[in-house]
Amino acid sequence: MTTVRVRLTLIYSGLFLLTSVVLLVTVNLLLSQALHTRIAHFPTPAPVAPAEPVAPVREMPDGREVRPPLPPLPRLVDDVVGYQWEVTVLTVGVLTLVSLVVGWLVAGRILRPVHRITATARRLSLSNLHERIALTGPEDELRELADTFDAMLERLERSVEGQRRFIANASHELRTPLAVQRAAIEIGLPEDVGEIRDKLLFHNRRTENLIDALLVLAQAEHGLERSGPVALDKIVRLVLAEAEEGSGDVTVTARTRPFVVHGDPVLLNRLVTNLVDNAVRHNRPGGTVEVTLAGGALTVRNTGPVVPPERLGDLFEPFRRLHTTREQGAGLGLSIVASIAKAHGAQVRASPNPGGGLELAVVFRPGDPASWRSVVPEIHGAGDP
Template identity: 75%
Template structure:
């Protein structure tokens, strides 16, 4: 695929070559006609009687006849014309390439800014200086769009913070009322109310965390991902499923709380969607976090649903909210990591989070 710079260079050079050829051909043709009209024809009319040409000075041979001299001059002119056009064509290609690059420099600046932008760098602007032309107008329009987007994101973040407080507080009060206010003799009803209360709290926490991850990172710090993996595995061990872990040192620039939740959700998902007596393997090597389990077979057509919110796989080990892997995908994207899932031959899933490559997150699962 040819770039705009190449196309502009070819257009400039093509126009220059066309006008140069037309100009030089016209000059040569007119010169030929003028020399024929003013030299060759008058001489031919006067020299009706052949006169021997005298020898030149110092006995040198005489000059060639005038018509032959005109032919030699015109031939030389055409040779010089061709050489000149070839040289000027090469020069026009170089000059056209440089001029096109200079003209497209603001476009490259706009493109670089757009590629560098994320929800955590919305404060950046192109701020293109120069004359008020079409490119300056495009850059100013882009900056105005970024202003509106930054205000929108800031408003959404304020909403998340307010919602976090307004939603959690009533549920905490409700749980305290259930635990303290209900008598022990209605234990079954009391336990159901507490169960639904905890589920509501977990769902709200997951939704708020998902929204936070989708809106990017407010700030980053250097996080030892291998220590996060070891801590999560140590806290998440269970008697029903065997969990093994192997991790190599790796540092990530990111949010330690979100990275902890990413590893926690991967481990919880691998334990929940497993079989009794199954295994879970957690590996961190070369910046690639891999979690494998021995759960039920997952059809290939379900891979597209894995990372979508509120999508659940059938399991006999209880149901989650369907947000676990969607949160994983959002946190991975916020840290510039790639996520993908594949089926294990004997059943279960292998989920890979690639922090080393920093690729775009793939479809995510829940």
Template identity: 65%
Template sequence: MRTIRTRLALTYTALALVTAAVLLTSVNLSLHQRLRVEGGPEGPEAPVAPVLERPFAVPPEPRPRLVEEVVTYQWEVTGIAILVMALVSLAVGWFFAGRMLRPVHRITATARRLSLSNLHERIALAGPRDELRELADTFDEMLARLERSVEGQRRFIATASHELRTPLAVQRAAIEIGLPDDVGPVKGKLLAANRRSERLIDALLVLAQAEHGLEAPEEVDLAEVVRLAVAELDHGDVTVTVTAGPCPVLGDRTLLHRLVTNLAGNAVRHNVPGGTAGITLTGGVLRVVNTGPHVPPERFGDLFAPFRRIGTTRTQGAGLGLSIADAIARAHGARMEARPNPGGGLALVVRFPPVS
């Protein structure tokens, strides 16, 4: 793939070569024509000095042959000059193209380095107010608008977390304390609805937090997170096996714990009675496999979509488990894939980037 710097250097070289070739060719043709007119058989001849009679005298060389030798030598010099000019113009073009594109490299490096945790950085390009300076200033203005938007969304999440959880907590306390036990199923149904609302709000807040990226990532041993999450999981009648080697990951421990919990919980919840679920972590690849029901291939696109359920009822969850896991994985620079497990079930694979 040719870069812009390469194309600019080649363009400069081509222009220099075309100009030099036209100039040198015109000079050579003019010189050739002049020599032929002046020194040809029909042209004026210079007086020839008498040759003294002496043994072994060398006769003078014919003038047309001398003209051909001069013209041939001139074309050889021209070819060498064009070759040297090509190399010099290529080097000069490469150097000046790099100088001209240096601000573009700075803009690219800044854009590649930016994330939601360092939106305060700016390019702040100095120099003459040209097109590149205008591009850098426009990019800085866009970053300022994006930073204000992200800060506003973070404040909204924090406010929503407080404003939504507090009424539900008050409601749960009122149900547990205010309603007598003799109301029977009504109290249990109200408490179950209250808990589902709390879980839904928690899931939405975690999803929003994951989609806004990581604020202060740190090195976390994912193997410890996996073992802790599986130990806290309610296995039921499903046999869960864990194989996890040391795996350092740069990220947020709480979000990683939620990712593993969602994947393991999904493998246990969507399983067959007496089934199995295997969790392996090797080489930065987390794999969760279960023996659940068969998932149609045309439904694989709905696995990571929010509020989508496959073969479950609304009482089994909000349909956010895999959506949250996918958002957390993307926030950590990981890639999540879903594959059908032979015999039924799913194989969920999360590939984490290495810690540099």
């Protein structure tokens, strides 16, 4: 792919060389024509016999100097014009190299503000929308482009802040009525309506979980509000210790290496929780779940129903369910995982296991080498942090 800088260099060099070549060729042709026209009016010199060689310069006995005769004027003109064409070709070659170098430098200087705008756009995310290009220099088209981009960032920052405030307010306004409803159900309903009471409590908890999942999904899609070093291996162990009680007959094992990632500890905890919960929920009786944290990747592998390869993309879509489980979820677990991973600059990969089950891997970007510590892998159960 040819860059704009290369194209501008070629355009500058091409125009410069075209002008130079036209100028030099025109001068040579006019010079040749003028010389031939002028010598046409000169008297024709007497021819010199070729059999009488004359020394370049010699002195006669009487003191007179004998010089060689001058060449014929037409041949002299041809020699001058030929020399002029040789100098022209050499000059064009030198100008070609000079024009390429100068064109490359000039194009780079002209495109420097564009590179600055591009670098700022690549660096921006929802967590650092406060940055601006703040391009200085003459009031030209590039300055206008940079100012327009800064104005767009300012509007986007205000919009994101408004959405974050809405999420916080909605979290409070939605959770409070549900907590009141749950308290009314637990306290107000008598014991003889236990089936109705349990069903109401079940739907109340499910609604709370759905609201929590939607709020976490919205928060993850709007970037990280806070970020810092997080020991991901400790989060994995805490999540596995909490998941032991609800794993039932599913065996959960883990192999972790200490790993520090830069991010939000609350969102990372939710990422690990959703991965483990999904692996336990979508499993078969007596199945297994293997959690591995090594090489900058968190991998969760489980047994369970067969997952068609063409349906892997649906796993990360909100409210998509491939299988019906005993405890039906909201269909947001893996979409939340994907959003949290994206907010942390990580990638999520999914692949079906032979014989059933799924392998999900969250690959984090390599960070500061000082955050890595090489230790012997530890293998332990879900309840052994």
